[in-house]
Amino acid sequence: GAGVSQTPSNKVTEKGKYVELRCDPISGHTALYWYRQSLGQGPEFLIYFQGTGAADDSGLPNDRFFAVRPEGSVSTLKIQRTERGDSAVYLCASSLGQGNTDTQYFGPGTRLTVL
Amino acid sequence: KNEVEQSPQNLTAQEGEFITINCSYSVGISALHWLQQHPGGGIVSLFMLSSGKKKHGRLIATINIQEKHSSLHITASHPRDSAVYICAVGETSGSRLTFGEGTQLTVNP
Numbered sequence: 001g002a003g004v005s006q007t008p009s010n011k012v013t014e015k016g017k018y019v020e021l022r023c024d025p026i027s028g029h030t031a032l033y034w035y036r037q038s039l040g041q042g043p044e045f046l047i048y049f050q051g052t053g054a055a056d057d058s059g060l061p062n063d064r065f066f067a068v069r070p071e072g073s074v075s076t077l078k079i080q081r082t083e084r085g086d087s088a089v090y091l092c093a094s095s096l097g098q099g100n101t102d103t104q105y106f107g108p109g110t111r112l113t114v115l
Numbered sequence: 116k117n118e119v120e121q122s123p124q125n126l127t128a129q130e131g132e133f134i135t136i137n138c139s140y141s142v143g144i145s146a147l148h149w150l151q152q153h154p155g156g157g158i159v160s161l162f163m164l165s166s167g168k169k170k171h172g173r174l175i176a177t178i179n180i181q182e183k184h185s186s187l188h189i190t191a192s193h194p195r196d197s198a199v200y201i202c203a204v205g206e207t208s209g210s211r212l213t214f215g216e217g218t219q220l221t222v223n224p
Contacts, residue, residue: 042215
């Protein structure tokens with residue numbers, strides 16, 4: 001079956017603009033995670049959804065970042081007033097259950113560049 | 116100090132060599148994950164373990180809970196094993212994964 005997909009694959013924007021990044025998880029996966037990966041670093045946790053609700057959003061760096069998952073499937077990560085420091089690869093992952101003891105399946109990522 | 120530390124950061128080997136990548140962590144965990152990341156960003160889960168040892172093909176992962184240490188071994192390495200290998204831990208206190216910075220492995224023919 002289809003894996004996790006993310007769109008767009010690349011996004012170039014100007015400082016101060018608003019961007020939306022989309023994640024389509026594997027069908028039937030109730031858990032969805034967003035991570036951010038800077039060059040040469042490991043991924044960094046942003047937010048975790050269980051169904052429609054954000055079970056843990058403690059990784060969001062500030063209030064410019066927001067994510068939704070209104071129907072418990074597709075999720076959108078929204079970044080307001082983008083800054084150059086937001087440039088990174090944004091990764092989405094999904095898993096069958098909850099917590100951190102399930103295998104997570106990763107999408108290919110969205111590379112965000114803020115000029 | 117990072118909660119998850121990997122060594123070495125970079126590793127170059129000749130085809131056929133036995134490879135070991137190490138991971139140490141400082142928090143209580145419910146599970147430890149080894150992941151493989153190919154150029155272009157795709158991440159694949161290799162192992163998830165909470166005790167003992169797991170084997171899949173030429174890959175072996177071990178964990179020592181008391182010492183808070185895990186190793187990933189690759190036997191008979193091949194150029195197609197070249198990738199970044201990332202250790203991540205699921206903390207007992209929450210739902211997040213905390214990642215190491217990764218080990219860049221290059222296997223030369």
